[in-house]
Amino acid sequence: MSTPILEISGVSKSFGAIKALTGIDFSLAPGEIHALCGENGAGKSTLMNIIAGVLQPDKGEIRIAGERTVIANPAAAQRLGIALVHQEIALCPDATVAENIFMPAINSRRAPLMNFRRLHAEAQKVMDLLAPIPVRTKVGDLSISNQQLVEIAKALTLDCRVLILDEPTAALTEPEAQRLFAIVRELRSRGISIIYISHRMAEIFSLCDRVTVFRDGRYVATDEIVSTTPDEVVRKMVGREIAQLYPDKLNEAPGRTLLKVSGLSDGERCFGVSLELRAGEILGIGGLIGSGRSEMAQTMCGLRSVAAGEVEIDGQPIRISCYADAVKAGLVYLSEDRKGSGVFLDMSIAANVSALDLGKLTGKLGLLDRRAETAQATELAKRLGVRMGGVGAAVSTLSGGNQQKVAIAKQLSVDPRVMVMDEPTRGIDVGAKAEIHRLLRELASRGVGIVVISSEMPELIGLCDRVLVVREGRVAGELAADELGEEAIIMLASGVQSNSHNARAQNVA
């Protein structure tokens, strides 16, 4: 075998008392796509940050093409030909898409003046490979999924030998993901090595050549994809068998109407949306990126201003002028933008969990009962399996998936009547995801209304009893449990007959 392009041996990294990595080994062959798997908090992102020069290891060494190397900072990594698409979007919101895409190039450019015309033309070319986002738009004005596409486009412009993608598809839908895979394969054919981190087993098995598994910051195993199975990878990750990925669906007729939305428009991105959610069922919402699913949900909950339409909960019409009204009526929304609007990064886990309803933790005299707050957070964190130092730790110290669990814990802390969850399991590992799905099913069966917006097709199909598909801000159609399938969803979502749809290993996910 030829010398690995990248070789990690014995790398350890701690954050205070938390050991993120312990004596990790890893090796990347030239021209391979190498999947990296592990539960939330297993240390995947930490290792990638070390490779990209963002963090320094406490111990261990890195070899690039056989040569021992210290990667002091991101600029050094770039010079070595290492590019990283970060799990957490790191773009400049005030700059245009074009400038963000070519930021590393602008940084190292010698020409004293900018040539904006060329920049825009070239950036548009790169961007169009993924999605036709106009490159003069300010990144701050893009939805989070479009930002993720920009982040990927940015990595594609780098002249690199090693490309690391840390959960690039967490908020992407099938078509974008497929486009990305085509690009990644093409890069591989040019001899570029790729590290691919994902919690979606289907993707890993359709895209990658080898897979390495980490558990609790330690190296577990590396296998050829062809000689392993998703179940085995999951077992290595979690350390046990996961019996059933998705809970059983509702097998009786749904009960009374919990949520009724009629003719809802915001006048900009969603128009005349009507839907009905009934007790016991989990309603899915599918659609392409930018179809307006999130806007629809946000409008419903008073997070965007309503131009027309009505919302009823339990048969009671509610007046929603702001989100606080919705919360009061028992309607809560989980944001798809974790960092931007989901969590308070600098605040403790406990404070994050209690943010939605401080009232129930408030005793006489308006004082916060911190013991109750701690207890609540501890209980929910345990239920969701948050890997953490303690509930007093800042959310910023958690891994991406664990931050997402905190965001979910916040929703669960109030006893909502209807939960609208936008990409609820974004970045969450297989085991925890199954756990959360079970929890949602259990809530649904106890009469809590659950709406799940998801870009992950298997999740919509596996979890939901019924799926609405949204296209260009309107409901394009509805699929009952027995009609659910990737092809059906895609057809409704894109509005065209897709005949040559390349179905992924459906049985896996």
Next chain:
Amino acid sequence: MTAQMKSESQGARWNLARLGSMREAGLIVIILALCIAMSFASPHFLTWGNFRAMLMSFSIEGIVVVGMTILLIVGGIDLSVGSVVAFSMVVSGALFLAGLDPWTASLIGIAVSALIGAVMGFFVTVVGLNHFITSLAAMVIVRGLCLIVTKGTPLSLFTLPPAFKAIGQGSFHGVPYVIIIFVVVVAVFDFLLRRATAFRKVFYTGSNEKAAQYSGIRTKQVKFWVTVLSSTLAGFAGVIYMSRFGAATPTFGAGMELNIIAAAVIGGASLNGGSGTIFGAILGMALLSVVTSSLILLDISVYWQDMIKGCILLAAVSIDHLLHRRKA
């Protein structure tokens, strides 16, 4: 878990073990070190008279610092505090001279200050301007109002009744009322900021306004009320100054805002919002005051005072920062 809950339940903040890990510990150490050094350098430093002078000099400003710190936590800033302090003095003073009893006059002065806060709050939350520019305009406008009311000359309130003057000038068993009021205000707000539900929303809003909105918090309301609170406390301070000085000076407190903001920032408040403590801010104030008064006691040439003061300040915040960073 039990251990955690226990320390939590003891109110624990003053627990010695936790002191070491407090944000404020570095500052306390630095202030103590300065005091010890000073007590060797000057026999006058460790006297009640000097201590009283230092406390007196910052205790009324300390009340303003409380409001500013809370405003910084919510992500705002208030450049108008100095003007509002003066306006509160001037309005109360003018009403008193017009025949009102000083207590009612003072209440009106404070109410007017709150109103100024409400107007600023309106511009920030409804119009959508930022706190900096809004409060800058307010600073100029309110200072102008002071000049208009007084025609530029200080109002002499020599005739204030002794009972009212006592607030600012009297003392209780040797401890000036001003200091008592200061300690009470600080203690109450420090406690509330750490424990009260309403103030927790201030942290959420300052830490991530959007996430706060997505948690059902009416962040505009929060920002509005914090702005009002800051002005109200400034107005309250103005009334105490009036009692202490027996005068209402239209130019009073010009430039005060920088000192106040500096104290809060030294004490750990972030200009980007989301963090800060009242106790820390007061320590910041104390540090500034100890440095100033040390230089005077040491009889340092006036030419050199500013330079040395600035250097000590810079060194102190650097040490504090490095101590704190090491820990993190």
Next chain:
Amino acid sequence: MTAQMKSESQGARWNLARLGSMREAGLIVIILALCIAMSFASPHFLTWGNFRAMLMSFSIEGIVVVGMTILLIVGGIDLSVGSVVAFSMVVSGALFLAGLDPWTASLIGIAVSALIGAVMGFFVTVVGLNHFITSLAAMVIVRGLCLIVTKGTPLSLFTLPPAFKAIGQGSFHGVPYVIIIFVVVVAVFDFLLRRATAFRKVFYTGSNEKAAQYSGIRTKQVKFWVTVLSSTLAGFAGVIYMSRFGAATPTFGAGMELNIIAAAVIGGASLNGGSGTIFGAILGMALLSVVTSSLILLDISVYWQDMIKGCILLAAVSIDHLLHRRKA
């Protein structure tokens, strides 16, 4: 797409169509409206003499605004500018009095100012303090240095050679050199900030420092150099002031920082970094200046000037904000 490219290739910034969509359009409209109103109110307003007078009065400060704006864009702030202006005057002045030729003395004054910026840059990037507290300390220290050098008394530089005095006092075909220098500095930096590769990094660093680092930008270097630039421009302004006034006053420029920051913020710079333009900041400065001189021209009572000025300021930024928001 072709149409788009065309407008781009025309350098386009001054293209009328785009003017409407510019961040600065609102301010221009407001300033013009004020000017038109004033030209009815006072026959002296719309004269070259008055225009020249207004330009003269803000052009040197305008140079300081340039540096401050760039510093705000990178996410910093500089409270020390007023002190640095004075220090540059004082150092150059003292060296001149000690026998150096004024040109060399001025270069040294500017170099010393740059050095102050470098020291601040060190504390910000290496020690890790924030710009606010660092520059606050610098403000005090440098003001102290001014006192030390001058012993508190203004240096009279009456004997400056005419060629040197001409910078601040002379004119070229009726246009004062000061205005020419100002226009050149503003034009150059405005252009660089929009077009130069190096200055893009300032925006990136200010917009999201982490993202910039991940793209290989040495954000500490960027912040360091911008800090140095701001002080250097302040030092340059100090030298021009020295030439204009033929004096070096240790107390010069105290409180200047607020005015400078206000101008930049009115002109669209964000205190959180990431946005701002030189042109906008200069418009902000112009607005402040038009208001001030209008009040004098209209012979408004001094007692009312502040209040009216503040109200106009508040109204102007509100209108600007609302105009701009409607568009977004």
Next chain:
Amino acid sequence: AENPFKCAPGEKYVMNVMVSGVEYWFPVYEMFKQAGQQFGCETAYTGTPEYDVNKQIATFDQALAQKPAGILVHPMNSDPFIEPINRAIEQGTAVVTFAADSPNSKRVSYITSDNVAEGTYAADAVAKSMDGKGEYAVLENPGQDNHDKRVNAFVARMEAKWPDMKLVGRAASNQDPTKAYQAVLSLAQAHPDLGAVFMPEANSAIGAAQAAKEGGGKIKVMLADVNAKILDMIKAGEIFGSVNPNQGMQGYMGFMLLWMAKHPELIDPMNDAKRSGFNPMSVPFVDNGFSIVTADNADDFYWDKYLKRRGTKGIEE
């Protein structure tokens, strides 16, 4: 008998001001110090470098904590100093105010130049040179009492004695040369016939004089106080003139008043003081006079030359 005009060991007299780094105070202290030395007393110069009454009171209190024999204070604002001054008197420290007063306090004396006379004189000088006819403006520092007095006296005198002198503008320059510069430029625009401008202190004058000069030198600049730059401009004819309080006398007499207040046993006037326990030293007010500075005598007002002539270290001793 032994010379009674001698200090006991450790007897200390303090001068206390705001904006302590500013030149005006230095000649005051110079003579305060000299008088002290002549009496064998210790003296000290204290105060806050800032323009802030709260901070000044803090330094006053600190000085007080060291129990000095007397304090010569320039109270930034009158009434805020009542309580501190009275507290000082109670603890046996004598207090005399200078250049600004705290009339409602128990301070022993107040020494100052007559601000009204200064304004009046300045008005006469300006009007006379313009043959009693023309336009003038004033720059102000609203809120500082002695400055307001000078300006008001100037305007009042013009109105009373010079009916053809017309006040065309007032602007606040607040002791800032750049503000004064802009104000004079604007005033000159609005009033092309502006012939004179008066301001009550020297900082503004640096900016105002420059603006006047750029306007072609038609505007006569008149002010109170001096500094090296002002003196140079007076000598060059670029500034019309200045009224300057006799700082030396302020300091010297200030000390004498303090000293006498601290040693009342030396005086035994014919009144009821002794019997009723009042301080017999009662001189409520002293006028230290002022000088008119013109090109002829300007040379005698340079602080550095004065220091060199005297061979002392100024406020640093």
